[in-house]
Amino acid sequence: MIRKLFGNFGIAEILLAVSVLILVIVVAVPILLILWTALFVDGSLNTRDILKVLSQPDTYEALKNSLIIAAGVTFFSTITGVFFAWLVSRTDLPLKETMKVLFLIPFMLPPFIGALAWKMLLSPRAGYINKFLSALFGLDGSLFNIYSLSGIIAVETMYLFPFVFIQVAGALERMDPTLEESARISGAGLLTITRKITIPLMTPSIAAGALLVALYSLAHFGVPAILGTERGIYNIPTKIYEQIYQSGGSFVAIRTGTILSSILLIAAGLILYIQNLVLKAGRFQVIAGKSMRPMLLKLRGLKIPLLLFSILYIFITVILPTATIFLVGSLKTYGISFTLENMSLANLKYILFQWKMTKDAIWNSLYLALGAASVTMIVGTLISYSIVKIKVRGRFILEFLGLLPFSVPGTVIAIGVILMWSGKFGINLYNTAWIIFIAYIARYMAFSLKSNSAALEQVSDSLEEAARACGATHWQSLKDIVIPLIKPGMVAAFFLVFLPALRELTTSILLYGPTTRTIGVAIYALNEDGETVYAATLASVALVIIIIGQLVIKRITRSRIKGI
Amino acid sequence: MANVSLEKVGKTYDRHQVISDLSITIRDGECFTFLGPSGCGKTVILRLIAGFEHLTAGEIFIGDRLVSSVEKDVHIPPEARKIGVVFQDYAVWPHKTVYENVVYPLQMQKIPAAEAKKRTMAAVEQVNLGSLENRLPFQLSGGQQQRVALARALVSRPEIMLLDEPLSNLDANLREEMRFEITALQKQTGVTILYVTHDQEVALAISDRIAIMDKMGRVRQVGPPDEIYENPADPFVFKFMGISNFIPLDWRDGRLFVGGSDSPLAYPVPADVLDRIRRHELIAGCRPYDIELTHDDSSPTRGTIRRVIYLGSIIDYRVVLGMQEIRVQQDVRDAGQGGIPFRDGDPVGLNFLNLKWFENRGLNEEVES
Numbered sequence: 001m002i003r004k005l006f007g008n009f010g011i012a013e014i015l016l017a018v019s020v021l022i023l024v025i026v027v028a029v030p031i032l033l034i035l036w037t038a039l040f041v042d043g044s045l046n047t048r049d050i051l052k053v054l055s056q057p058d059t060y061e062a063l064k065n066s067l068i069i070a071a072g073v074t075f076f077s078t079i080t081g082v083f084f085a086w087l088v089s090r091t092d093l094p095l096k097e098t099m100k101v102l103f104l105i106p107f108m109l110p111p112f113i114g115a116l117a118w119k120m121l122l123s124p125r126a127g128y129i130n131k132f133l134s135a136l137f138g139l140d141g142s143l144f145n146i147y148s149l150s151g152i153i154a155v156e157t158m159y160l161f162p163f164v165f166i167q168v169a170g171a172l173e174r175m176d177p178t179l180e181e182s183a184r185i186s187g188a189g190l191l192t193i194t195r196k197i198t199i200p201l202m203t204p205s206i207a208a209g210a211l212l213v214a215l216y217s218l219a220h221f222g223v224p225a226i227l228g229t230e231r232g233i234y235n236i237p238t239k240i241y242e243q244i245y246q247s248g249g250s251f252v253a254i255r256t257g258t259i260l261s262s263i264l265l266i267a268a269g270l271i272l273y274i275q276n277l278v279l280k281a282g283r284f285q286v287i288a289g290k291s292m293r294p295m296l297l298k299l300r301g302l303k304i305p306l307l308l309f310s311i312l313y314i315f316i317t318v319i320l321p322t323a324t325i326f327l328v329g330s331l332k333t334y335g336i337s338f339t340l341e342n343m344s345l346a347n348l349k350y351i352l353f354q355w356k357m358t359k360d361a362i363w364n365s366l367y368l369a370l371g372a373a374s375v376t377m378i379v380g381t382l383i384s385y386s387i388v389k390i391k392v393r394g395r396f397i398l399e400f401l402g403l404l405p406f407s408v409p410g411t412v413i414a415i416g417v418i419l420m421w422s423g424k425f426g427i428n429l430y431n432t433a434w435i436i437f438i439a440y441i442a443r444y445m446a447f448s449l450k451s452n453s454a455a456l457e458q459v460s461d462s463l464e465e466a467a468r469a470c471g472a473t474h475w476q477s478l479k480d481i482v483i484p485l486i487k488p489g490m491v492a493a494f495f496l497v498f499l500p501a502l503r504e505l506t507t508s509i510l511l512y513g514p515t516t517r518t519i520g521v522a523i524y525a526l527n528e529d530g531e532t533v534y535a536a537t538l539a540s541v542a543l544v545i546i547i548i549g550q551l552v553i554k555r556i557t558r559s560r561i562k563g564i
Numbered sequence: 565m566a567n568v569s570l571e572k573v574g575k576t577y578d579r580h581q582v583i584s585d586l587s588i589t590i591r592d593g594e595c596f597t598f599l600g601p602s603g604c605g606k607t608v609i610l611r612l613i614a615g616f617e618h619l620t621a622g623e624i625f626i627g628d629r630l631v632s633s634v635e636k637d638v639h640i641p642p643e644a645r646k647i648g649v650v651f652q653d654y655a656v657w658p659h660k661t662v663y664e665n666v667v668y669p670l671q672m673q674k675i676p677a678a679e680a681k682k683r684t685m686a687a688v689e690q691v692n693l694g695s696l697e698n699r700l701p702f703q704l705s706g707g708q709q710q711r712v713a714l715a716r717a718l719v720s721r722p723e724i725m726l727l728d729e730p731l732s733n734l735d736a737n738l739r740e741e742m743r744f745e746i747t748a749l750q751k752q753t754g755v756t757i758l759y760v761t762h763d764q765e766v767a768l769a770i771s772d773r774i775a776i777m778d779k780m781g782r783v784r785q786v787g788p789p790d791e792i793y794e795n796p797a798d799p800f801v802f803k804f805m806g807i808s809n810f811i812p813l814d815w816r817d818g819r820l821f822v823g824g825s826d827s828p829l830a831y832p833v834p835a836d837v838l839d840r841i842r843r844h845e846l847i848a849g850c851r852p853y854d855i856e857l858t859h860d861d862s863s864p865t866r867g868t869i870r871r872v873i874y875l876g877s878i879i880d881y882r883v884v885l886g887m888q889e890i891r892v893q894q895d896v897r898d899a900g901q902g903g904i905p906f907r908d909g910d911p912v913g914l915n916f917l918n919l920k921w922f923e924n925r926g927l928n929e930e931v932e933s
Contacts, residue, residue, distance in 0.1 A: 462655035465649065465651070466656075466657070466716070468615075468642040468643050469642055469648065469649035469717070469726075470668050470716065470720065471644075471673055474641075480668070484659050485659055
């Protein structure tokens with residue numbers, strides 16, 4: 001029996017065991033702890049506290065705001081995403097390929113940095129655009145107020161609509177054009193075809209994109225934190241942060257946090273469930289794998305106006321905020337005009353080399369992002385290998401556990417990590433960088449898994465078996481065949497984790513200690529303290545790193561080995 | 565070199581029995597083919613022998629060496645079985661050059677570099693890839709990639725070579741060429757070849773012996789190609805090896821008639837067969853070219869031409885005979901000078917040249933390849 005259990009323990013079993021162990025510790029236990037802490041006190045059901053938290057007007061208000069923001073952002077992102085997707089894939093818009101790339105850029109901009117920029121542009125009193133318009137029209141008050149639910153919705157929409165855009169543009173391009181052509185031959189006009197054929201066929205992709213936006217915006221921290229808290233507008237993640245922050249991290253506050261987190265978890269579960277239903281119902285075999293030439297709508301007179309509109313959209317949502325960050329970041333003081341003598345690189349020098357707080361934050365973020373990216377890359381490869389290549393029973397559990405954090409809000413992960421690693425189980429990492437490190441691993445494992453699984457699925461089983469037949473052991477076949485072939489996927493996984501981790505805010509804000517601020521936390525704190533200029537300088541440093549990282553990713557994904 | 569013995573081998577996936585109680589011995593130095601429809605488990609047998617899958621019953625020996633046994637809890641990993649494997653999708657490593665692909669087994673065996681180089685180059689030459697050794701696989705055609713796979717399987721001088729449908733991804737001309745090459749390589753090296761395919765033609769062309777498998781994973785007949793073709797053990801084998809006609813017969817008024825018709829059958833039937841026909845135990849079977857069509861009434865067996873298809877070297881007819889439609893093929897040269905001798909709707913006389921007798925049961929088994 002013992003021999004049966006251990007005698008045949010090959011690499012497959014070891015990999016599987018290690019994968020399960022890591023996922024259980026990093027993902028499963030923290031999430032279960034949240035539910036447990038929310039529901040039970042001293043082993044008995046904690047209905048009193050749950051009801052108390054839920055019946056507080058504050059909670060109710062935060063929940064309502066979360067829902068309003070999510071609904072608004074989803075609605076506007078869907079309209080924007082579908083419209084631009086249709087424009088670049090189904091019309092004769094000039095410069096389509098360039099526009100396609102441009103519409104993905106908002107994705108790379110961290111929403112909270114965008115919010116910071118929009119605050120500078122549209123805050124009621126000091127916002128540059130408001131000031132400009134007031135002066136122009138001689139108004140007394142201001143035209144726009146970014147500190148509002150609609151302001152939050154607008155800013156989130158700007159940076160989340162690519163979720164819908166990517167899904168829909170991809171599906172429109174891969175849709176079999178003969179479906180539309182046969183409708184046309186049957187005598188249908190373009191409008192009828194669009195209404196009766198194209199839109200119904202696109203519904204699954206639109207819904208998939210929209211639900212991703214809903215999932216993200218429901219639990220988004222950054223934008224409401226920067227634009228809402230100032231005027232007392234809280235959503236659930238910012239409410240959790242406020243409660244824990246105000247009580248100095250007391251356990252009561254954390255338990256309240258677990259109850260709110262459970263609500264987020266349930267909402268996320270619901271969204272995923274709906275998404276599954278939609279995707280299942282929408283499995284028409286109409287979307288072919290390869291690109292085909294679709295029927296293009298001739299825009300005629302609208303060609304140039306629509307192109308200008310698209311360019312203007314990109315200018316307003318990407319270039320204007322980015323430029324604002326860079327410009328404000330080099331000002332001597334906030335509020336003075338953008339003239340050459342008012343600007344210098346002194347701020348940059350100060351935050352990079354002199355101010356310990358920002359210096360620490362940059363180094364912390366670099367170390368944490370490098371560490372998390374390396375660990376998730378290696379562990380992600382291991383787990384994906386277990387999922388994709390080792391055909392054992394129960395691998396769907398691995399897949400579920402691995403991809404779960406993808407839909408678990410960052411705030412929830414932070415609370416789970418606090419519960420697990422603050423001494424309750426013998427290890428206390430609270431206030432150290434390690435706790436942030438673990439949270440990052442949990443949060444970003446899914447990114448690495450997706451990238452690695454995609455790469456591994458491209459490596460046919462027979463390539464590895466051929467190596468075994470040639471006399472290679474399992475380890476040797478991994479080293480000589482599998483790893484070299486999935487290297488591009490692994491490197492991509494590294495950057496897919498490194499870049500978002502570098503500017504992470506949502507989990508770090510709940511986990512940082514006096515010496516473990518990250519870039520995201522530092523920008524947030526500087527902004528809170530009214531150090532708008534330094535916040536912008538630090539944000540520009542983050543943006544530069546992100547841009548360089550994106551360029552590197554692009555190079556890697558382009559230079560994949562041919563013929564795999 | 566070595567023989568391979570499977571003894572009472574079984575393989576079950578999640579309660580789904582793919583192979584059960586299979587015993588077969590592949591002789592040293594022979595080319596043995598598992599031929600069967602897709603999904604019959606022939607690839608599973610090969611993977612069991614290679615060690616990629618674990619047995620759920622029985623034992624496998626390569627030479628005298630026990631490589632897999634459920635009872636004795638033995639499973640030698642694939643890398644220690646001294647085998648060469650060629651896969652359907654070639655499985656040539658895309659990141660290694662031809663040379664690096666082929667030398668790999670020798671590196672695994674820690675053969676000194678100089679000798680490894682010599683043997684690799686020899687193997688590359690052997691499969692006619694000389695001068696392409698520095699190419700990467702994506703620069704090669706499908707046929708060339710399959711040659712790389714062959715060279716890689718051969719270079720370490722394995723005791724047995726396992727080939728899993730290695731030709732099915734190639735076009736017809738290349739397939740024929742590679743078929744010759746595989747046979748030639750075996751002559752040169754004397755390696756035991758175990759070949760898996762669903763293609764009857766390839767199996768007949770290259771094998772010393774063939775095992776015909778059915779959908780249930782059972783072996784129906786084992787024997788040399790001509791024996792399988794000429795003396796099929798049952799209707800399944802007969803159907804699987806080519807286009808087949810089955811003709812039920814009735815005994816009335818002291819004569820044999822084509823089932824359900826007034827057409828008598830003129831064919832010398834042995835007495836013992838006749839007995840069993842009268843008890844409706846046997847049925848006649850024949851190939852399309854084992855029937856002669858005549859315009860005159862030299863044959864009492866009469867049918868009607870239903871459809872004529874001209875295929876170049878042969879003409880293919882569907883002929884209504886009694887209750888059924890049978891296939892008849894005629895060599896264009898035999899059809900005479902006047903082009904196609906029969907038209908749709910023509911009455912026709914049929915002479916049966918070579919009837920085989922099959923048990924009535926098992927006739928309706930589906931055959932797909």
